[in-house]
Amino acid sequence: MKEYLLKLFNEAANKIPELKEITLQFDVPKSEDHGDLSSNAAMMLSKKLKKNPREIAKLIIDSINIDNSVISKIEVAGPGFINFFFHPNFFSDVINHIVTEQDNFGRSDKFKGRKANVEFVSANPTGPLTVGHGRNAVVGDTVANLLEWIGYEVDREYYFNNAGRQMRVLGDSVRLRYLELLGEKIDFPEDYYQGEYIKDIARLLFDEHGDKLKDEDAEGIFKLTAEREIFKDIKKSLNKLNINHKIFFNENSLYEEGKIEQLLRTFEEKNLSYEKDGAVWLRLTELGKEQDKVIVKSTGEPTYRLPDIAYHITKFQRGYDLMVDLFGSDHNATYPDVLAGLQALGYDVSKVKVLIHQFVTITKDGEIVKMSTRKANYITLDELVDEVGKDVVRYFFNMRNITSHMNFDLTLAKKQSDENPVFYLQYAHARICSIIRTVSKENLVANYNNLHLLNSTEEIQLLKKLNLFKEEVLYAAENFETHRICTYLEELATLFHKFYTFRRILGSEKDIAEARLALVNAVKIVLKNGLSILGVSAPEQM
RNA sequence: GCGCCCGUAGCUCAAUCGGAUAGAGCAUCAGCCUUCUAAGCUGAGGGUUAGUGGUUCGAGUCCACUCGGGCGUACCA
Secondary structure (H helix, E strand, O other): OHHHHHHHHHHHOOOOHHHHHOOOOEEOOOOHHHOOEEEOHHHHHHHHHOOOHHHHHHHHHHOOOOOOOOEEEEEEEOOOEEEEEEOHHHHHHHHHHHHHHHHHEOEOOOOOOOEEEEEOOOOOOOOOOEHHHHHHHHHHHHHHHHHHHOOOEEEEEEEEOOOOHHHHHHHHHHHHHHHHHOOOOOOOOOOOOOOHHHHHHHHHHHHHHOOOOOOOOHHHHHHHHHHHHHHHHHHHHHHHOOOOOOEEEEHHHHHHOOHHHHHHHHHHHOOOEEEEOOEEEEOOHHHOOOOOEEEEOOOOOEOOHHHHHHHHHHHHHOOOOEEEEEEEHHHOOOHHHHHHHHHHOOOOHHHEEEEEEOOEEEEEOOEEEOOEOOOOEOOEHHHHHHHHOHHHHHHHHHOOOOOOOEEEEHHHHHOOOOOOHHHHHHHHHHHHHHHHHHHHOOOOOOOOOOHHHOOOHHHHHHHHHHHHHHHHHHHHHHOOOOHHHHHHHHHHHHHHHHHHHHOOOOOOOHHHHHHHHHHHHHHHHHHHHHHHHHOOOOOOOO
């Protein structure tokens, strides 16, 4: 629809040259009374032409050629909107596209041939994934899905840090628990990992090696075993949500391959770093930042900035056109330094898109569930998935804009009722499957030749919504907004349920019944495709 | 103190780079199942978009300030 109008306006620009100077946009009005698409071009031109916008709108209308079989009505409304009403037959075409393309309907090739990397979760293997990681995991995977739907070839990547202090503490936590098992009296520091899983790993080592490890370093077998075992659990948790990273990139490899040293030398050669108080600093002030930051501590150990920059360089070297990083808001202070460093080295940081999601609060029975990692008092992602199921978890995390703090209502999520929006969508799909099963026994077959018979309000609204799916996917993907898909699907499901209530298939005249069956088939495909972007299943019956 | 995010109906949230009368779901109230799934549908009530100024044809959206909440502000990540 938009393309069609764009073409008309570009033709009109021959008569009104100023039209070329503004970016044309067509919006779907909130109210149906305002047409199917609306243009604000006249208002944008009013200053330039020094004329009343309504007059300009009339001028524009006069200078475009209207095909009455496509556009049934054009009007000037309000302060100067031009409203376009499309002919009903125009909308039913979409059904043919949907049934032809099936599972691929909604995909576009706008970014075909381009490579994207989506880095998400990236939690260090120091403990099980929590509900907080869940939002990151689900949104990251869904963003990756969306990018695939608009043509990108996408690599899902998990970056983890196994070289720093955190992991040393982890190894030592296991070592102490191990010694405890051997009967030694230990003093377990408060800032060590308190969780039961540490004891499990210690138990594992004890069962396998007895007391032979009592003189081993924390950094050796203790740390390695902990990393291996915890990663096993992390991957299992992600698998339950159908999340599979293609690449697990670890920080150690950057050291092993000399990337860290190399980067340090480059900074030095370009005079972007200097030494002070025994540490190496990055000249961020010269890059417009507030203060210089340390990249190598006086102990000789790099801060996170150095490996992070080196890591992103590898992404550039791997040839991605788009690199998405998804972090929780606790990281919002770290990424600007990394980007500044990359930019100073001449990398095109506009290819890096950093997404920050806000935190998740869990409520149960109306009360906030308080969580503390240090005390190992948290709800794990695993527990959450086991309790409410994959579909609910994926839907709930996807349904909110990531810029908002989100409330995960455990009581609501567990309810298998109309209070839970996931079921509303799945129910619509199951209902359609049921209709198709029942109706096929009556010798009715979908017929795609009489779609003009779909002319009731309920049918036309449904058709219009189907027409918007592809655009909606594109918009959601380009803006990295997964919740858009949820909103769209809920609106589609609502329109379907209304259609179901007022327009029957059985009992209608055969031509109408068969056209409606075609419509219902199309709705089913779009619901299923939308749910598959979200990673939510589309059950055939409920 | 400073930086980022947020503040919309009783609750949870939408609102397409600034568009027309701010919309859904839940909750509350009143209705609809002898025919394709009632996990559904119809209707009603519910708002000074935290506040005050500003920018303009037009502001929930942009700017300034104030209030309130979250996360940061390390030679932790």
